[in-house]
Amino acid sequence: MNRILVVAEHAGGRLNASVAKCVSCALAIPDAEVTVAVLATDGTAVAAAAAEIHGVARVLLVRNPASEPALAAVLAPQVAKLAAGFSHVLGPSTTFGKDLMPRVAALLGAPQVSDVMAVESAVRFRRPVYAGNAIATVEAAPGRTLVATVRTASFQGAGGGGSAAVETVTVDAPLPAHTRFVSVSAAKSDRPDLQTAARVISGGRALGSKENFALIQRLADRLGAAVGASRAAVDAGYAPNELQVGQTGKIIAPELYVAIGISGAIQHLTGIKDARTIVAINKDAEAPIFEVADYGLVGDLFSLIPEIESQL
Amino acid sequence: MRRILVGIKRVIDYNVRVRVRPDGSGVVTDGVKMSINPFDEIALEEALRIRERGGADEVLAVALGPDDAQQQLRTALAMGADRAILVKAGEPVEPLAVARALLKLVERETPALVILGKQAIDDDCSQVGQMLAALWDRPQATFASRVEIAGERAQVTREVDAGLETIEVDLPAVITTDLRLNEPRYVKLPDIMKAKKKPLDVTDLAALGVEAEPMLKVLKYEPPPQRQKGVMVKSAAELVAALRQKGLV
Numbered sequence A: 001m002n003r004i005l006v007v008a009e010h011a012g013g014r015l016n017a018s019v020a021k022c023v024s025c026a027l028a029i030p031d032a033e034v035t036v037a038v039l040a041t042d043g044t045a046v047a048a049a050a051a052e053i054h055g056v057a058r059v060l061l062v063r064n065p066a067s068e069p070a071l072a073a074v075l076a077p078q079v080a081k082l083a084a085g086f087s088h089v090l091g092p093s094t095t096f097g098k099d100l101m102p103r104v105a106a107l108l109g110a111p112q113v114s115d116v117m118a119v120e121s122a123v124r125f126r127r128p129v130y131a132g133n134a135i136a137t138v139e140a141a142p143g144r145t146l147v148a149t150v151r152t153a154s155f156q157g158a159g160g161g162g163s164a165a166v167e168t169v170t171v172d173a174p175l176p177a178h179t180r181f182v183s184v185s186a187a188k189s190d191r192p193d194l195q196t197a198a199r200v201i202s203g204g205r206a207l208g209s210k211e212n213f214a215l216i217q218r219l220a221d222r223l224g225a226a227v228g229a230s231r232a233a234v235d236a237g238y239a240p241n242e243l244q245v246g247q248t249g250k251i252i253a254p255e256l257y258v259a260i261g262i263s264g265a266i267q268h269l270t271g272i273k274d275a276r277t278i279v280a281i282n283k284d285a286e287a288p289i290f291e292v293a294d295y296g297l298v299g300d301l302f303s304l305i306p307e308i309e310s311q312l
Numbered sequence B: 001m002r003r004i005l006v007g008i009k010r011v012i013d014y015n016v017r018v019r020v021r022p023d024g025s026g027v028v029t030d031g032v033k034m035s036i037n038p039f040d041e042i043a044l045e046e047a048l049r050i051r052e053r054g055g056a057d058e059v060l061a062v063a064l065g066p067d068d069a070q071q072q073l074r075t076a077l078a079m080g081a082d083r084a085i086l087v088k089a090g091e092p093v094e095p096l097a098v099a100r101a102l103l104k105l106v107e108r109e110t111p112a113l114v115i116l117g118k119q120a121i122d123d124d125c126s127q128v129g130q131m132l133a134a135l136w137d138r139p140q141a142t143f144a145s146r147v148e149i150a151g152e153r154a155q156v157t158r159e160v161d162a163g164l165e166t167i168e169v170d171l172p173a174v175i176t177t178d179l180r181l182n183e184p185r186y187v188k189l190p191d192i193m194k195a196k197k198k199p200l201d202v203t204d205l206a207a208l209g210v211e212a213e214p215m216l217k218v219l220k221y222e223p224p225p226q227r228q229k230g231v232m233v234k235s236a237a238e239l240v241a242a243l244r245q246k247g248l249v
Ligand SMILES: Cc1cc2nc3c(=O)[nH]c(=O)nc-3n(C[C@H](O)[C@H](O)[C@H](O)COP(=O)(O)OP(=O)(O)OC[C@H]3O[C@@H](n4cnc5c(N)ncnc54)[C@H](O)[C@@H]3O)c2cc1C
Pocket: A203, A204, A205, A206, A229, A230, A231, A232, A233, A244, A245, A246, A247, A248, A249, A250, A260, A261, A262, A263, A264, A265, A266, A267, A268, A271, A281, A282, A283, A284, A287, A299, A300, A301, A302, B014, B038, B039, B121, B179
């Protein structure tokens, strides 16, 4: 049997959507028994939500006020202790998981497979490299713990309806005081979350200013869509960093992705490969974004956005 | 001597359209432009700025890789690094072994700060900085977009999914860079000449006492599935009609 530990991401007492996706990935491993670990101050609600994910056998709840807000240096020694007896330790390819999992792997002396997009066996996985320009099939030497991060855009979240037992456990690991949380600034928004939204409207450098970027927001609101941005738009200050889509931003898989005034650099396309339908609006008919677009429209975004709105 | 150690990886330049070799054994590298990993260039720039502000005395650039990585170290020296070390390794080395090699150098060089890129744009692993911090039992501040050093502490703003997070770490610590941390300087010709005289030491994994026993094997590389080119529509009305038909709006 493969005993798989999934490290739960959560904030503000809510389980992150990435957990159900990690569980899906875990269940794709043959003969899997899936345990979810929740490290939290209280964690009752988070653990209960994890226990409802279909396919989860057990939830381990480790209560410690030091675990929130999440700091990799504080979580890693606890996760490494919990990992004893598990064949795999999985976390999401979100900034939470990317920060934490390699630290866990190093403490375990274990290799890590980053950004798993498909499971071929208990030790063989597919993952993107070179900004998605190549897909590598990697195989881990059997017989030792394997750490992996799960490319969340590649997996549908496991459904609900489960009723796993929640066990409160204690771990005996010395925790460092050398790393301290200061603050987090997250723009409050009523829009859908970029990472889980069914529809995303993204704007690029062509918007030209923060004021003009409101055109993207307005269209998104009309469609009940999340807002995204290219790196150029974020660098220029038109949109905040958490909206960046691409190799160094978010990797997303919406039903509909609309790229407006975005050229389609490979680093941007990496983030939208799994979108069901891509729409591109660009005044340059030669823009590379049209190579991947299901629907392309050549023209000036400043006249086309209002025209689209009038058709809705 | 207050020192900053910076990691420099030789990778295919980010402007190159990477292609998989027909036999699936890797990607095409013949005649392809190689550069410093863009995130590492940012790491070096940050170290240089800290030194220029008086926060450090020496910037040490370290590369792990083939002999040719000396070119990237020379570029790092031309940008302003004081000294460089190449740890020679033939095959690509796994992140954990890279972290172990860096730890050996860290123990020898006792830097106040290690700044690495948040990921290398070839294997896209994003592991080494976190692994080094774990092995060294020191803080990590990953995906940094702002670094402020005050005495024996650093305040680092990190680009996280929720927005921007600020943490405080005691030094020594490992920082990994995100793209918005800074814009690296251009190398000037006289600096390239000067860099030729700066010390570049060459060692290897065995001399450092690091075993690079592989734990992961890449079986094959494949090109990604290509998306089909779709249709061009003539107007906003046609676009909305098409999306409506598919139930997307
Ligand atoms: C290591 C690395 C990582 C990176 N990671 C990312 C990443 O995660 N995400 C990302 O997006 N980028 C990333 N980049 C940057 C990427 O290479 C591109 O520079 C960036 O995506 C360009 O953004 P853009 O398309 O908005 O701007 P541009 O490339 O400048 O494109 C603007 C487009 O707008 C069009 N346009 C102009 N005016 C109008 C108008 N009035 N109406 C309609 N169209 C108009 C133009 O024809 C052009 O195609 C990364 C780069 C590097 C080196």
